[in-house]
Structures are given as C-alpha cells and as structure tokens.
Amino acid sequence: MKRARRAAPGPLPVLGLLLLGVLPGLWTVLLRREAAALPEPRSPAGQSPGRWGWGRSPAARGETGGGGQKTFRTLLAVPSAATDREERDGEERLAVTDSQPPADTASPVERGIFWSRELEEQVPPGFAAEEAAAWLSAARAARVASLERGGCGRSSNRLARLSDGSRACVRYGINPEQIQGEALSYHLAGVLGMQERLPPMALALVEARGRQWEPVREELRGSHWAEGAVVSLTRWVDNLTAVVAPAPWGAEAGAGRRLQPLSAGELVGLPPSQLVELVQWSDLILFDYLTANFDRLVSNLFSLQWDPRVMGRATSNLLRAPDGGLVFMDNEAGLVHGYRLLALWDPYNEPLLRSVCVFREGTARRVAELHRRRSAAAELRRRYRAREPLWARLGFLSERQAELLQARVDFVHRHIAHCRAQAAVL
Numbered sequence: 001m002k003r004a005r006r007a008a009p010g011p012l013p014v015l016g017l018l019l020l021g022v023l024p025g026l027w028t029v030l031l032r033r034e035a036a037a038l039p040e041p042r043s044p045a046g047q048s049p050g051r052w053g054w055g056r057s058p059a060a061r062g063e064t065g066g067g068g069q070k071t072f073r074t075l076l077a078v079p080s081a082a083t084d085r086e087e088r089d090g091e092e093r094l095a096v097t098d099s100q101p102p103a104d105t106a107s108p109v110e111r112g113i114f115w116s117r118e119l120e121e122q123v124p125p126g127f128a129a130e131e132a133a134a135w136l137s138a139a140r141a142a143r144v145a146s147l148e149r150g151g152c153g154r155s156s157n158r159l160a161r162l163s164d165g166s167r168a169c170v171r172y173g174i175n176p177e178q179i180q181g182e183a184l185s186y187h188l189a190g191v192l193g194m195q196e197r198l199p200p201m202a203l204a205l206v207e208a209r210g211r212q213w214e215p216v217r218e219e220l221r222g223s224h225w226a227e228g229a230v231v232s233l234t235r236w237v238d239n240l241t242a243v244v245a246p247a248p249w250g251a252e253a254g255a256g257r258r259l260q261p262l263s264a265g266e267l268v269g270l271p272p273s274q275l276v277e278l279v280q281w282s283d284l285i286l287f288d289y290l291t292a293n294f295d296r297l298v299s300n301l302f303s304l305q306w307d308p309r310v311m312g313r314a315t316s317n318l319l320r321a322p323d324g325g326l327v328f329m330d331n332e333a334g335l336v337h338g339y340r341l342l343a344l345w346d347p348y349n350e351p352l353l354r355s356v357c358v359f360r361e362g363t364a365r366r367v368a369e370l371h372r373r374r375s376a377a378a379e380l381r382r383r384y385r386a387r388e389p390l391w392a393r394l395g396f397l398s399e400r401q402a403e404l405l406q407a408r409v410d411f412v413h414r415h416i417a418h419c420r421a422q423a424a425v426l
Contacts, residue, residue: 106118107268108267108268108270108275109267109358110361111423112419112420112423112424113357113358113359113364113416113419113420113423114358114359114360114361114364115279115282115358115359115360115361119272119275119276119279120279120360122272122276123276123279123280123325124276124321124323124324124325125196125325126196126197126321126325126327127195127196127197127198127199127200127235128196129195129196132195132196132200132235135166135200135235136200136201136202138162138164138166139162139164139166139168139200139202139233139235140202140204140389142162142163142164142166142212143162143163143211143212143213143214143215144160144161144162144163144170144212144213144215144216145160145161145162145163145215145216146160146161146215146216146219147159147160147170147216147219147220147223148160148161151169152169152170152171153169153171153330154171154172154174156172156174156223156224156225157169157170157171157172158170158172158219158223159236160216160233163215166235166236167235167236168233168234168235168236169232169233169234169236170204170231170232170233171231171232171234171330171332172206172223172225172229172231173231173332176229176230176394177336177337178332178333178336178337179203179230179231179232179332179394180335180336180394180395181291181331181332181333181334181335181336181337181338182201182232182234182330182331182332182334183201183203183232183384183388183391183394184334184335184336184380184384184396184397185198185291185293185331185332185334185335186198186201186331187380187383187384187387187388188287188290188291188334188335188380188405189287189328190383190387191366191370191376191379191380191383192283192286192287192290192363192366192367193362193363193366194283194287194360194363197280197283197284197325197326197327197328198327198328198331199234199235199236199237199327199329200234200235201232201233201234201235202232202233202388203230203231203232203233203388203389203390203391203393203394204230204231204232204233204390205228205229205230205231205390205393206220206225206226206227206228206229206230206231207227207228208220208221208227230390230393230394232332237319237321237327239321239322240319240320240321240327241319241320242314242315242319242320243314243315243318243319243320243326244311244312244313244314244315245297245300245311245315246274246277246278246281249281249285249297249311249352249355267358273324276324277324277326278358279360280325280326281326281356282356282358282359282360282363283360283363284296284297284318284326284328285297285352285353285355285356286353286356286359286363286367286412287328288334288349288352289349289350289352289353289408289411289412290405290408290409290412291331291333291334291335291338292333292334292335292338292339292341292342292345292346292349292404292408293331293333293334293338293349294333294338294341294344294345294348294349295316295317295330295332295333296315296316296317296318296328297315297316297318297352298345298348298349298352299316300313300315300316301348301352302345302348317329317330317331335397335401335405336397336401339401339404342404353411353412353415354415357419357422357423358419359416359419364416367409367412367413367416368413368416370406370409370413371409371410371413374406376402376405376406376409377397377402377403377405377406380397380405381396381397384396
C-alpha cells in the first residue's frame with residue numbers, strides 16, 4: 001500500500017520564511033543609517049564646549065593627557081554634571097543632572113566660597129617672613145660687587161651680585177612713581193597676608209661715592225642712572241619657569257568668550273596640583289585689582305585685539321618656582337602708575353575680578369577688616385614706614401590715591417559678598 005505524499009509548500013509560505021530571516025539584518029542597517037544622519041550635538045550658545053563637557057576630544061583640541069599646562073576646556077570639563085539634550089516645542093534645552101563626588105573625596109571649597117583648609121595647607125610656602133627679613137637686612141648692608149645687563153627686564157635695569165654672594169635685580173624706573181609703586185605694592189601684599197608670593201624687595205639710594213656702590217662706580221657711569229636716584233633691590237630667584245593662564249582666564253578669553261566666574265561647582269574632580277595653583281591665582285587676581293596692575297594678565301587680555309593666541313603664551317611678570325609656588329614679579333605698575341590709567345585698564349581688571357568667586361578665607365577676612373575700618377591706606381602707610389627705611393625719599397600715596405585704594409577694597413568686599421549670596425542659593 002502506498003503512503004500518501006505531503007503536498008509541497010506553496011510560494012507564499014516560502015516567501016514569508018525568507019522575510020523573517022532577513023528582517024533583523026535590515027532593521028540593524030536602517031538604525032545605523034538613521035544614527036549616522038543625526039547632527040552632531042552642539043554646545044549651548046554662549047558657553048564654552050569644555051565647560052559643559054561638549055566638544056571635540058582632547059587630541060582634536062590639541063590637548064595632551066597627563067602633565068603639562070591644561071587649557072580651560074581641560075580644567076573645567078569635569079564630571080560634576082551629566083548633560084542630556086532634549087527637544088521640546090522645537091527648541092533645544094539642556095537638562096543638567098548634578099552628580100555628587102564620591103563620599104571619601106574632600107571638597108576643595110568650604111561654605112560655598114572659601115578654599116578648604118586642607119587645600120590651603122598644600123600651597124607652597126613661598127618666601128617665609130623670617131627668610132625675607134633676613135635677606136632684606138643682609139641686602140641693605142651688603143656692597144654691590146658687580147652689575148650685569150640682562151635678566152631683569154628693561155635695559156635700564158641691572159642684575160647685581162652682592163658682597164654676601166647673593167644676587168638681586170636692581171630696577172631703575174623710567175620715573176620715580178614706578179619704584180614707588182613697586183615698594184607700595186610689596187607692602188600692600190603684606191597688609192593682605194600674601195607677601196610670601198612676592199620676592200623680598202628693598203629700596204636703595206644710588207650714590208657712586210657711597211659705600212654700597214663704590215665697587216661698581218665705573219659701571220654706574222655706563223648705566224646712565226641719576227646720582228641720588230632711588231632704585232629697588234629685588235631678590236633674585238633661580239630656576240623659575242613661565243606660567244600660562246589656566247581656567248577660566250586662558251582659553252575662555254582667548255576664544256573671545258566672556259569670562260565666567262570660577263566657582264565651587266566647577267572644581268570637583270580637578271587634581272590637587274591644579275587646585276593648588278588656582279588658590280594662588282585667586283589671590284593674584286584680587287591683588288592686581290586692588291593695585292590696578294595692568295602689566296600682568298591684563299596686558300595679555302589687552303593684546304587679544306591683535307594677537308588671538310596670546311592667552312596661550314606666558315603671563316607677563318608671573319613665574320613658577322620648582323615647588324609649584326607662583327611668584328608675583330615686577331609690580332611697579334601697581335597703585336601709583338596704575339591709578340593714573342584706570343579708565344584704560346579697568347575694563348579688563350574688573351571682569352578679571354568678577355571671574356573669581358572662590359577665595360582664601362584669610363584674604364577675604366583682611367579685606368572685610370579694611371572695609372569695615374576704612375583703613376586700607378592707613379594700614380599700608382603704617383607698614384611701609386615701619387619696614388622701609390627710605391620710604392620718605394619716595395613719599396606715600398596722595399589723598400586721591402588713598403581714596404581710590406579704599407574704594408577698590410570696598411568693591412572687592414561687595415564682590416565677595418555677592419559670591420557668598422550666589423553660593424547660598426545654589
């Protein structure tokens with residue numbers, strides 16, 4: 001007996017089986033094409049790509065991993081916020097979700113606006129008060145053994161080797177107010193509690209027949225220094241290196257964007273070495289605003305109008321010691337000379353001050369005291385007269401300059417209060 005044969009499948013079932021086999025692959029291809037067609041995410045208008053974690057990779061931006069100078073994008077592209085892109089009613093909005101740092105990570109900021117004590121303890125000590133006092137005493141008593149050209153700025157300056165073996169930069173001002181500004185800036189740093197960042201500085205009287213200058217009488221003739229002129233002696237420091245402005249003063253300004261305040265939320269995740277440098281920069285920005293010093297970062301900002309890459313170069317009159325401490329050099333543009341040119345330079349100095357919203361607590365406390373007592377000029381005068389034997393040769397601030405100093409102290413105090421209020425609502 002023959003078995004019945006099963007009917008062969010028709011063409012439609014076969015086609016259905018084939019479609020089921022190829023659908024997954026076809027779906028994958030379509031998804032890939034759709035993803036490739038999507039536009040690249042753009043950073044929100046007016047904001048730095050790095051500030052929010054957008055933009056190109058570090059390699060594409062010309063940044064390196066590991067050591068070396070970090071740009072603004074590197075410093076502030078920190079994992080403190082996760083940014084998602086949403087589209088609602090045809091408009092792009094950013095949804096920022098805060099992520100807390102690990103529980104065992106100490107915050108670099110206390111009470112919203114002050115560098116932590118632990119972080120401040122890591123800042124290199126600079127020129128200790130006892131060490132500075134010893135050098136100043138020795139320099140005033142020493143004889144000038146030789147004078148050399150180069151290494152100390154202007155062609156009118158000289159590098160002096162003293163009889164005790166130490167060296168000093170001798171600065172001869174184009175006019176006396178530059179030397180006066182150098183001296184007053186040095187002692188204002190003492191009033192503010194940041195004098196350890198400035199190399200020790202003393203005044204000296206040029207007298208070719210005097211004991212101090214007698215060994216270099218011939219060199220003095222070639223220097224064209226006026227007899228009886230007051231010069232500054234600043235301790236020479238070896239092995240200093242150039243400093244490029246970090247965030248937010250470097251790449252932000254260099255890219256033509258408005259400076260944004262450096263606040264606590266942008267510091268989470270930064271390595272200690274960068275935080276330690278930012279502590280020192282916060283003092284520098286405040287100091288240069290009070291003295292109206294235009295011959296440091298402000299001069300770089302001014303040069304942006306014809307040199308868009310200047311912020312990637314060394315900052316004027318700022319150097320780094322081997323231990324990472326910053327050295328605030330050559331402050332002769334401060335106070336006297338700077339106060340005459342406020343209209344020209346304050347459009348740069350004021351935004352710089354506003355770009356700082358984290359401070360050393362000791363600095364903020366001293367500013368608050370000078371504001372409350374309205375004693376900025378009086379405190380400076382008292383310190384200057386007590387610590388500089390030749391102060392009367394150059395005199396002190398005029399009444400108008402003293403008023404300007406107090407007004408700038410008051411402005412800084414209000415700015416710190418504003419930062420505190422902003423931190424309280426975050």
